[in-house]
Amino acid sequence: MTEFPGATGLVQNEPLLWEQGRKGRCGFSLPRRDVERSTVPEGLAGDGPDFPDLSEVDVVRHYTRLSQWNFSVDTGMYPLGSCTMKYNPKTNERQAAAPGFANAHPLLPAALCQGGLELMAALECLLAEITGMDAVTLQPGAGAHGELTGMLIFHAYYQHRGKPRSKIIVPDTAHGTNPASAALCGYAAVPVASSARGVLAPETVAAVMDEDTAGIMVTNPNTLGLFEENIKAVADIVHARGGLVYGDGANMNAVMGLVNMAEIGIDVLHLNLHKTFSTPHGGGGPGAGPVCVRRHLEPFLPVPRVRMAGGTYELSEDHPLSIGKLQAFWGNMGNLIRAYSYILSLGAENLKRASELAVLNANYIKERLKGTFHLPHDRPCMHECVFSDKLQQAHKVTTLDVAKRLMDYGFHPPTIYFPLVVHGAIMIEPTETESKQTLDLFIETMQAIAAEARETPDSLRQAPTRCKRRRLDETAAARKPCLRG
Amino acid sequence: MRYLPHTPEDIAEMLQAVGAGSFDELFAGIPPECRRSRAMVLPEPLTEWELNRHIDRLAGRMAVAPEYKVFIGAGSYDHHIPATVGFLTSRSEFATSYTPYQPEMSQGTLQAIFEYQTLTARLLGMEVANASMYDGASALAEALLMAVRITRRPKVAVSRSVHPLYRRVVRTYLAPTGIEVREIPFDPQGTTDPAALAGAGDLAAIAVQSPNFFGCIEDLAQFADRAHAAGALCVAGFSEPLAFGVFKSPGRQGADIACGEGQSLGIARSFGGPGLGMFAAKMQFVRNMPGRLVGETVDIEGRRGYVLTLSTREQHIRREKATSNICTNNSLCALTAAVCMASLGGSGMRELAQINYDRTEYLKRRLRAAGVKLPFAAPTFNEFVAAFPPGFAQTHRRLLEKKIVAGLALEPYYPELRDHYLLCATETTPREDLDALVREVQS
Amino acid sequence: MKELSELKFPENLRYAESHEWLDAEGGTAKIGISDYAQDQLGDVVYVELPEVGKSFAKAAPFGSVESVKAVSELYMPVGGKVVAVNRALDGSPELVNKDPYGEGWMIAIEPSTPDEAKLLFTRQSYLDKLKG
Structure with a gap:
């Protein structure tokens, strides 16, 4: 009999921070006072924060216990579609923690931070080579920040040409960040439906692309896990009407070494270093969202830019057409180092192999689970595949129930109810770092759950039962928000 | 590659399961005209140990404590991290x-x-x-x-x-x-x-x-x-x-x-x-x-x-x-x-902030006594502006060679604040470092 | 979600394409969302309503209703000026689910043209539409 990873272990209860502690404790080694005390001017002095006083042991136990209530990539498989929860190599952490980087002040004179600048310049080159684009900024703090950067570049480009445009085409399979980022730049999102094949049809784009439309935002492969096979035709249509093509690189993990983004007509592309380039998600960030552009858009990239002058690196502000700055400093250096470390560890062949295996893993799951779960688009997928709960509806079991039941078996649920174009979507992205054994176990689990859906549907509706908490009342949380203690 | 768990046998079995004869066939969904025209050219992969050396070399070219004394805050502060x-x-x-x-x-x-x-x-x-x-x-x-x-x-x-x-x-x-x-x-x-x-x-x-x-x-x-x-x-x-x-x-x-x-x-x-x-x-x-x-x-x-x-x-x-x-x-x-914040607690946070305040006030007093002008009279926390005599930029450069970064020049940000520097002291800069800074900026 | 036969659609109300109901008996008209709409939305967690005194044209959005994972705009079934707003929904949005035609009403308006209401669905034509 198969042993599934799900189990209940020794998990401790732990109250909130302020429900414990005792006034006068401290978990911090306070520095010695070596100068006399000065008095804060009256009228300006405050009472200090109302924090609980805890000892170091209190703090360590508190967070250790909390951590044990979390699932993570290091705990097990995380098949979240469009999130690329691949393994986060530990050597990356070592490199990011190198004291010379971790302790460096961002405003050091250039001569005193050559190592950091060299790494940034080198990473820009690596990302340009991997994507096929011409120039790169590392400044954006996450994927959506990269999208905003891209939209600001669109905006500045048309402004510079003296002909601002007001709309942008966004396919119905897009992530919500796409229309939201476009809206921040004043662009009205023009939705276009994907074809019955689950991809963009050139004629659909041609029908809405006009001289007032700044361009299109395309995720390729798209969120159905399908390669946008008409991308070149779509790009040609957009370019012919003076538009630009934005590439959402969220799914870049499928095509490293296989597709050159510039060659398929992308003008601006963001990358999520916390997806494709293995930097850890940290429970929701920090990420890093470098933006890569074609040569004609390079003048609009954020400042400062790293450049080499007279044998040394420097940060240059001399770019009059630049959109400006997206963060106070140069980007999430900690994550840039991790991504750099990852790329150097793999090299060209292994990066390509990573994409190939990511796609192989997804297709393997797709083939083995089709029939067990409804597969709306039955053809080769890229790095992720999208099922639905259609076959389970007869038993009044939903995607949500399947997702929750997976937890009891020791797997994180897939992305659910996205993309919106598939009703009850179950979007699975295994990534290349899961072995065949793990995939087989996952497949067996999904089959077992499908059987339960038929035979004991209530075991799904009641799931999960093995987590720290059962299903939580999200309605009550939203009706009477309690957002702090 | 240690992050890629697939053996050749795994790959063969899986390709067979999906009905593809090769990786190339697996990517049938990508039309030929969308395939990359040339392979990526990247540096040869590094072993973990080579990577350590490479990163240490780069990180070694950054000016950080304890070798360097950096008196800059300006939105990024040196504090002890437990x-x-x-x-x-x-x-x-x-x-x-x-x-x-x-x-x-x-x-x-x-x-x-x-x-x-x-x-x-x-x-x-x-x-x-x-x-x-x-x-x-x-x-x-x-x-x-x-x-x-x-x-x-x-x-x-x-x-x-x-x-x-x-x-x-x-x-x-x-x-x-x-x-x-x-x-x-x-x-x-x-x-x-x-x-x-x-x-x-x-x-x-x-x-x-x-x-x-x-x-x-x-x-x-x-x-x-x-x-x-x-x-x-x-x-x-x-x-x-x-x-x-x-x-x-x-x-x-x-x-x-x-x-x-x-x-x-x-x-x-x-x-x-x-x-x-x-x-x-x-x-x-x-x-x-x-x-x-x-x-x-x-x-x-x-x-x-x-x-x-x-x-x-x-x-x-x-x-x-x-x-x-x-x-x-x-x-x-x-x-x-x-x-x-939990480690500090309310009491610790007050005390740590007070130490930061005291150190900066000490530095301000010492600089004033040394004849340095502090143009802004408003009370400060952790950092403050010092107006040095014209030509201080040279002293600032010279101090870099002595591994002291004597504050941030404000002129690039505020053209009217020529020879004005933003200086920062926290709990990580003990009195002896502050005394040394005062000595050096006078020399 | 319920079957149509389990939902209520009072005879005395008119219904809009966008699932609002209108009670046009008397000088002012009350507006809310239909039993079908509240059922589709699921548990309502927040209702955003306009200020009294504002005027809206027919089909203009006058507010929104939210469940945990969806937001729906509310549209005027007829044009008019808002004369009252159901403040009880601020603290108890669940009234929209519990009693969509009673305590879950949203706004009362003075219709700008009294006859506009006649263009809305009757109970029967709304039901026909829902049956598709």
Whole structure:
């Protein structure tokens, strides 16, 4: 009999921070006072924060216990579609923690931070080579920040040409960040439906692309896990009407070494270093969202830019057409180092192999689970595949129930109810770092759950039962928000 | 490659299972004209040990303590980071988990963020704080956009004593929106000049930073009153939250939105990022806030638990009408700040802030005694402006050779402040270092 | 979600394409959302309503209704000026689910043209539409 990873272990209860502690404790080694005390001017002095006083042991136990209530990539498989929860190599952490980087002040004179600048310049080159684009900024703090950067570049480009445009085409399979980022730049999102094949049809784009439309935002492969096979035709249509093509690189993990983004007509592309380039998600960030552009858009990239002058690196502000700055400093250096470390560890062949295996893993799951779960688009997928709960509806079991039941078996649920174009979507992205054994176990689990859906549907509706908490009342949380203690 | 677990046998079996003869066939979905025309050219892969050497070589070309004495703050501060902080936040279960969309499997992250929101709200004296933004600068830009949404007014006023790099980020965010950014000058005290606000109607927000870029404490209450009298919101920025250990919080002075950089709270400077955008507001504005929020609820057995809530504000639901496009934030940095705040406790935070204050006051006294002019009279925290005699730039350069970075030249940011330097002292700069700095700048 | 036969659609109301109901008996008209709409939305967690005194044209959005994971705009079934708003929904949005035609009403308006209501669905034509 198969042993599934799900189990209940020794998990401790732990109250909130302020429900414990005792006034006068401290978990911090306070520095010695070596100068006399000065008095804060009256009228300006405050009472200090109302924090609980805890000892170091209190703090360590508190967070250790909390951590044990979390699932993570290091705990097990995380098949979240469009999130690329691949393994986060530990050597990356070592490199990011190198004291010379971790302790460096961002405003050091250039001569005193050559190592950091060299790494940034080198990473820009690596990302340009991997994507096929011409120039790169590392400044954006996450994927959506990269999208905003891209939209600001669109905006500045048309402004510079003296002909601002007001709309942008966004396919119905897009992530919500796409229309939201476009809206921040004043662009009205023009939705276009994907074809019955689950991809963009050139004629659909041609029908809405006009001289007032700044361009299109395309995720390729798209969120159905399908390669946008008409991308070149779509790009040609957009370019012919003076538009630009934005590439959402969220799914870049499928095509490293296989597709050159510039060659398929992308003008601006963001990358999520916390997806494709293995930097850890940290429970929701920090990420890093470098933006890569074609040569004609390079003048609009954020400042400062790293450049080499007279044998040394420097940060240059001399770019009059630049959109400006997206963060106070140069980007999430900690994550840039991790991504750099990852790329150097793999090299060209292994990066390509990573994409190939990511796609192989997804297709393997797709083939083995089709029939067990409804597969709306039955053809080769890229790095992720999208099922639905259609076959389970007869038993009044939903995607949500399947997702929750997976937890009891020791797997994180897939992305659910996205993309919106598939009703009850179950979007699975295994990534290349899961072995065949793990995939087989996952497949067996999904089959077992499908059987339960038929035979004991209530075991799904009641799931999960093995987590720290059962299903939580999200309605009550939203009706009477309690957002702090 | 050690991260790729597939053996040749695995690959063969799996290709067969999917009905593909080769990887090439697997990619049948990519039309030939979309295939890459030439292979990627990247450096040969490095072993872990080669990589260590390579990174150490690069990191070795960065000026850091203890070899260098760096007296720069300006939005990135050197504070002691307890070993516990790195140890706890690097636990795999925190570091390698995803956004807690599945609450039953993410209670650790969710409770930790709920606690972070609470500690942040308490520190800033505000009613509600979100789960974090990217950094202090983008948080300020988002705060101004939020004020415009709430008031439906087209202009914002931002003090020139707000961090100059934050103001540049604000301009970038606001450029395509048509929102006008009006800059308010600072007065000879080094604080925002209220007189310059006279007659400024139609404002959505007045944004002031305290402690401001010069380290000076602003009279926030006055700007809150002015903002409210004019139907605008008071946005209080900061880049050094440790100040609220001894100085009044923005909330206590009437701020409607308080936002800033939380790097000071246990986060390594890391050459500028990732930092932590702290963001808090009055509860009445919560539905206009950007970013994620964690709320308390119960599970079906009635046990207390936590979930992401009020998500209808966010991009994944409201798409183009969302309060922001932000998705991934700086969650692990928020956790870091929470661990740091919990370690300090209320008593520790007051004491640490006091030590920082004392050190800076000591340095100010010593410099004044040495004849250095400190042009701004307003009280300061952690950093302050020193006006050196003309030609000090040469001394500054010479000190670099002695591995002392004697502050940040202000002229690039404020052309009128020639020979003015922003100096910073914290609990990590002991008296002997401060004495050495005073000696050296005189020589 | 319920079957159509389990839902209520009072005879005396008119219904809009976008699932609002209108009670046009008397000088002012009350507006809310239909039993079908509340059922589709699921648990309502927040209702955003306009200020009294504001005027809206027919089909203009006057507010929104939110469940945990969805937001729906509310549209005017007829044009008019808002004369009252159901403030009880601020603290108890669940009234929209529990009693969509009674305590879950949203706004009362003075219709700008009394006859516009006649263009809306009757109970029967609304049901026919829902049956598709």
